[in-house]
Amino acid sequence: MTKNSSSSTTVPGTAWLARGYHPGPEPERDVRRNLIALKAAGVLDDFLDLDPAEAARSTVLHPREESAGPGPSARRLFEARWRVADGVTVRAQLTMHEDGVRRADNEGITWVLAAEAELAWNPQWPSPATMFWPDSDRIAWDHDLVPGVRLRAANHLPEDESELRRRLRDCSRNTWYIHVVVHEAMTPDARGQQPLSAFLPPSLRHRVVEHRATPAQAQVADFAMKRALNVRMPRGGAVVLPTQPRSPDYDAEHFTVHSVFLDGSEPTELLGLIDEFAKLPRPLPEGAEQALTQLRQGWHLLTPDEELAHAQGMVIKYAEALDAMTKSCDLYREAAEAAQAALAEFTNGDGSPRTPVPGTAGAGSSPLNAIRKGLGRFRDPNK
Structure with a gap:
């Protein structure tokens, strides 16, 4: 495993982290099918499917490290290893946890994905999410823990102002993702309604959450963002939201685009700002340090x-x-x-x-x- 020394408060440049919610009844089946197919296709070198208790007993790299285990709420642990450009090895763990939120159907799991490469992460590398989860809209594995928010969708902001502010705060506090708000100057056609994540490089595609404000929400969304996060949303433009706690390298005006055309064309300026924001030092969100420790010290899939x-x-x-x-x-x-x-x-x-x-x-x-x-x-x- 990579033994990069890094601050305990910032995300290492070699790491890729994500967390989400799968509402379906058989998430383990979805992952297994995808892993088996990718290994058969030669995309993966190998993978493991482990019961959490078995994983804790068979921790091979640091068997005495209590923090290397998947935790008491874990219900399944998957590991995968693959190679990217120039033979760089990537190791990743997907841990499924019993969902801690009470839901009407009593189904669904929360998942945490931690991946680390031997070199600094390249956005053009394949997304670790699609190594475990099928890259298909038919399986809704990509829900954020904030209700009503998904990774691979243009999420419209709530109409109620207080609920809108609450969502913005929830999405920026201890988030694992980059959040972008885009204002629709006019109601877009089918091409403009497609999420902007389709234009992002593979490894950024599942690290960005896009929020949309309707044409009628120009003033209310701008006012709510000013009160909640001290940023402004220009009419017909977009802004990359800051994280909480706020990074000293973040400048709201710099990460604001004053014009975004939602006509199916590539929003070059906004994509450049998202890429720049992704390269800034970012604080480790809650639970991410434990996931990295588990990946580094609780690794089982050895060559x-x-x-x-x-x-x-x-x-x-x-x-x-x-x-x-x-x-x-x-x-x-x-x-x-x-x-x-x-x-x-x-x-x-x-x-x-x-x-x-x-x-x-x-x-x-x-x-x-x-x-x-x-x-x-x-x-x-x-x-």
């Missing part, structure tokens, strides 16, 4: 070379542990023998204390001192 190196390392560790145990047993035995000899000298052999002969035993040679000397070996840090 043959990694399995050999791991086995050799375990042999060395077991040999060192056995040697330490042997030395400890020898020390315990020597101390016990010394204590028994001193005790025998101090008694008559039947447990009764021996009567000392006056003038024959010095203070430094008493049986009690002999016992203390034997037991003192336990207190000697060098022994």
